[in-house]
Amino acid sequence: GAGVSQSPSNKVTEKGKDVELRCDPISGHTALYWYRQSLGQGLEFLIYFQGNSAPDKSGLPSDRFSAERTGGSVSTLTIQRTQQEDSAVYLCASSPTGGNSGNTIYFGEGSWLTVV
Amino acid sequence: RKEVEQDPGPFNVPEGATVAFNCTYSNSASQSFFWYRQDCRKEPKLLMSVYSSGNEDGRFTAQLNRASQYISLLIRDSKLSDSATYLCVVKGPSSGGSYIPTFGRGTSLIVHP
Numbered sequence: 243g244a245g246v247s248q249s250p251s252n253k254v255t256e257k258g259k260d261v262e263l264r265c266d267p268i269s270g271h272t273a274l275y276w277y278r279q280s281l282g283q284g285l286e287f288l289i290y291f292q293g294n295s296a297p298d299k300s301g302l303p304s305d306r307f308s309a310e311r312t313g314g315s316v317s318t319l320t321i322q323r324t325q326q327e328d329s330a331v332y333l334c335a336s337s338p339t340g341g342n343s344g345n346t347i348y349f350g351e352g353s354w355l356t357v358v
Numbered sequence: 359r360k361e362v363e364q365d366p367g368p369f370n371v372p373e374g375a376t377v378a379f380n381c382t383y384s385n386s387a388s389q390s391f392f393w394y395r396q397d398c399r400k401e402p403k404l405l406m407s408v409y410s411s412g413n414e415d416g417r418f419t420a421q422l423n424r425a426s427q428y429i430s431l432l433i434r435d436s437k438l439s440d441s442a443t444y445l446c447v448v449k450g451p452s453s454g455g456s457y458i459p460t461f462g463r464g465t466s467l468i469v470h471p
Contacts, residue, residue, distance in 0.1 A: 275459070284463035285402070285445070290456050300454030333401060335459075342449065342457040344390040349401035 244268065246350035248334050254356045255324055263319045263353045267336030274317050275337075275347060276309060280330040288332075291317060292340045324357045331355070361385060361460045362448050368466035375436045379465045381429040381446030388450030389457060391422055393431050396443045396464065405431075405444070436469045443467070 247266040255261050267274050276288040287301040291311045302308070306325075311317040321328055331352040337345045364381045371377050383391075391408035406413065408420040408429055419432040429446055446462040 277461075285461040287452070287458055287460065290452075290454075290458055292456075298452055298454035298456035298458060300452055340457065342389040344407060344449070346392070346404050346407070347459055349403070351401050 246334055246336050246348055248332075248350035248353050250353055251351065252354045252356075254358060257326060257357055258323055260320065260322045261324055261355060263321075263332050263334075263355070265317045265319070265334030265336075265350060267315065267317070267334070268348060269315075271336035271338055271348075272314065273337040273340030273345075273347075274311060275335045276317070276319050277333045277335065278330045279333060279352075285333065288319070290340065321355075324355075326357050329355055329357045360462075361450075362446055362462035364444075364446050364462040364465045366463060366465060368468050370468045370470065371436055373436055373438060373469055373471055375469075376432065376434050377436060377467065378433075379431045379444055379446075379467075381431075381448075381462055383427050383429070383446075383448040383450070383460075385448070385450040386427060388427075388448045390449035390459075391420075391429050392447040392449075392459070393418075393420060393429075394445040394447055394461070396445055398442075402445055402461070433467075436467075438469050438471065441467055441469045 274291040277285040290298040306322045309319045335347040335349045337347040393405040394402040396402040443464040452458040
């Protein structure tokens with residue numbers, strides 16, 4: 243498809259398990275962002291990729307969270323030893339370029355994570 | 359102080375009303391500004407970019423005041439379909455040094471018949 247694609251759309255996992263969330267950005271977009279939105283809350287920035295590099299990881303809440311991007315395209319966000327407070331929707335967005343450009347960012351539909 | 363602040367509302371208005379939302383941001387180095395719309399349990403979608411000279415898109419008008427670090431959105435002739443949460447977005451340098459879009463928590467609008 244032409245938009246940002248995320249999988250899985252929904253994931254229920256047991257506390258302590260690891261989860262992987264995938265994002266396939268719009269083709270040709272070099273900038274990729276991960277955000278998290280807890281129920282009734284605003285979007286919380288997690289990490290920014292420019293190409294395969296992550297110049298800004300300042301939003302990752304703990305060392306249980308990591309992300310990578312390969313081939314300048316697909317990104318995976320991994321949460322190790324999940325906790326109940328990790329329950330949220332994880333939103334991926336991409337943009338033609340990053341930096342201080344005024345480019346719009348386009349979101350995927352999100353991965354809804356529930357930790358039980 | 360939050361980086362991007364909005365009145366959460368809800369703003370409850372009748373169809374046809376004019377409603378205005380405000381947003382303030384704390385980082386004077388911010389470069390780009392947007393309004394996004396988010397429907398319940400959906401992803402945010404761009405409503406419009408905000409330019410220094412102000413800009414209009416149909417019933418929607420956005421204004422930016424850099425000196426006061428203030429952004430506004432005006433919706434005229436409200437429709438039922440305008441009911442949503444409106445997110446103020448500011449792109450500026452983060453604590454990590456990159457230009458990152460930072461989202462306000464949103465203003466909820468409910469348009470009733």
